[in-house]
Amino acid sequence: MPEGHTLFRLAGELNAAFAGQPVEVSSPQGRFTDGAAAVDGHVLELAESAGKHLFIRFEGGGVVHVHLGLIGAFGVEEGTPPDPVGAVRLRLVGPMAYADLRGATTCELLSEPSAKQILARLGPDPLRPDADPDKAFDRIRTSKKPVGALLMDQSVLAGVGNVYRAESLFRARLHPLTPGHKVSRRRWKALWHDIVDLMEYGVQTGRIDTVRPEHEPASMARPARIDDHGGEVYVYRRHGQPCHACGSIVRTRVLAGRNLFWCPTCQRRR
DNA sequence: TCAAGATGATCAG
DNA sequence: TGATCCTCTTGAT
Numbered sequence: 243m244p245e246g247h248t249l250f251r252l253a254g255e256l257n258a259a260f261a262g263q264p265v266e267v268s269s270p271q272g273r274f275t276d277g278a279a280a281v282d283g284h285v286l287e288l289a290e291s292a293g294k295h296l297f298i299r300f301e302g303g304g305v306v307h308v309h310l311g312l313i314g315a316f317g318v319e320e321g322t323p324p325d326p327v328g329a330v331r332l333r334l335v336g337p338m339a340y341a342d343l344r345g346a347t348t349c350e351l352l353s354e355p356s357a358k359q360i361l362a363r364l365g366p367d368p369l370r371p372d373a374d375p376d377k378a379f380d381r382i383r384t385s386k387k388p389v390g391a392l393l394m395d396q397s398v399l400a401g402v403g404n405v406y407r408a409e410s411l412f413r414a415r416l417h418p419l420t421p422g423h424k425v426s427r428r429r430w431k432a433l434w435h436d437i438v439d440l441m442e443y444g445v446q447t448g449r450i451d452t453v454r455p456e457h458e459p460a461s462m463a464r465p466a467r468i469d470d471h472g473g474e475v476y477v478y479r480r481h482g483q484p485c486h487a488c489g490s491i492v493r494t495r496v497l498a499g500r501n502l503f504w505c506p507t508c509q510r511r512r
Numbered sequence: 513t514c515a516a517g518a519t520g521a522t523c524a525g
Numbered sequence: 526t527g528a529t530c531c532t533c534t535t536g537a538t
Contacts, residue, residue, distance in 0.1 A: 244519060244520075245519055245520095248519080294519095294520075294521095309520080309521080310519095310520080311520045311521070312518060312519070312520045312521085313518065313519090313520085314520090347520065347521065347522090348521090394520090396520090396521085403519045403520075404518095404519050404520090405519050406519085407519095450519080478519090499520085499521085500519090500520085
């Protein structure tokens with residue numbers, strides 16, 4: 243379930259479990275054996291997320307870079323580790339906890355300069371306090387691409403995935419196919435602040451809820467459906483069903499390689 | 513038992 | 526734009 247909030251939350255869990263302690267690092271699956279050996283037994287200094295990327299820094303300069311991709315999972319558990327189940331790419335073991343990584347598209351050992359190169363090509367991350375939304379707007383306001391594609395472009399905005407894309411655009415009443423250059427600065431600022439709010443809430447709860455009592459206009463029908471991903475949403479994966487706000491049928495099409503969902507009435511093209 | 517699908521990203525053409 | 530990779534779960538057969 244990896245959008246930016248998942249990685250941010252995961253970095254916090256890894257730090258709570260391992261930071262400041264020597265950690266056993268291994269690759270039971272065998273696909274990260276050399277990288278694991280290079281940092282095995284080293285003190286884990288800090289885990290940090292940037293968008294959908296995770297960087298785990300070890301004493302001595304090694305940085306383990308993880309990207310969960312579509313299906314990856316990295317679980318932190320208390321206690322002593324059992325025998326690995328399934329394809330465990332990376333295992334961290336500390337005195338009180340262990341963590342298993344499965345299915346990631348990227349798990350590699352980097353030097354600090356290489357990690358910085360990856361950071362340099364990412365757009366602002368709504369979960370980082372130093373993020374500058376104007377940098378993202380500079381890309382959006384000069385682009386003819388649809389805003390629904392720009393939000394998924396990690397060099398424009400780092401951390402937003404398919405659920406936050408669909409839901410934040412619905413909440414902004416913005417049609418996903420609106421070209422970037424037609425999005426005003428005012429609308430972008432409102433959208434950015436809403437994404438920050440939604441993702442911070444996602445960090446707290448570990449799921450994506452975009453329908454929340456404090457956000458609910460009095461006119462809006464409740465309850466929204468709990469999606470399979472575990473959160474309460476307006477349009478994500480609700481194609482063919484009536485919009486909670488107006489009753490129109492939620493639409494879908496593929497945009498930027500992923501299924502997009504929107505309400506044709508609440509999100510009119512302008 | 514098997515195929516499809518999933519919240520991602522990259523590469524070739 | 527389509528193919529491909531990563532792994533697990535769900536639903537159909």
